[in-house]
Every structure is written in structure tokens, then in C-alpha cells.
Amino acid sequence: MQFVQVVFQNWENQVSDSQVYEEAIRLGMLAAELGFDALWPVEHHFADYPSARTTRSSSATWPPAPSGSSWAPAL
16 A cells, blocks of 8 residues: 655745745655655645646656655646
8 A cells, every 4th residue: 555645835825935845845755754655745835725727837846755755746
């Protein structure tokens, strides 16, 4: 069985954009250590509300995933 962590960043715009990325990466690294198979960041942190267009954004600028894990944007 595989386990995936879905990360919804900055739902109420309480932190800066750089903090959003740093926290998502930190959570992804922790998830990998705990045995999760993938991290799915939901790209909504630049919008005040969820939008189908923002979920199609690529996370290609993220650092490489830990060995045995993967990053994947939620679509």
C-alpha cells in the first residue's frame, strides 16, 4: 500500500510565499522520513480561493525528492 501526503499551502494567506515553499519542502522531507511514498503540493498559495487553473501549475522548480519518494503536483 502506498501513502501520499497532500499539502494545502497558506489557505488564509497568513505567511509569506517563501515561507509557504519552505514549509511544504520541510513537510515533504519529514513525510519521506516517515515512509510516505509521495508528496502532492496543491498550488493555491498565490490565490485567495481555490482555482482549477492554479492546480495545473508545475512544481518543476522544487528540489529533487528524497530517494524512494516523489513530488507530484495535484491536478
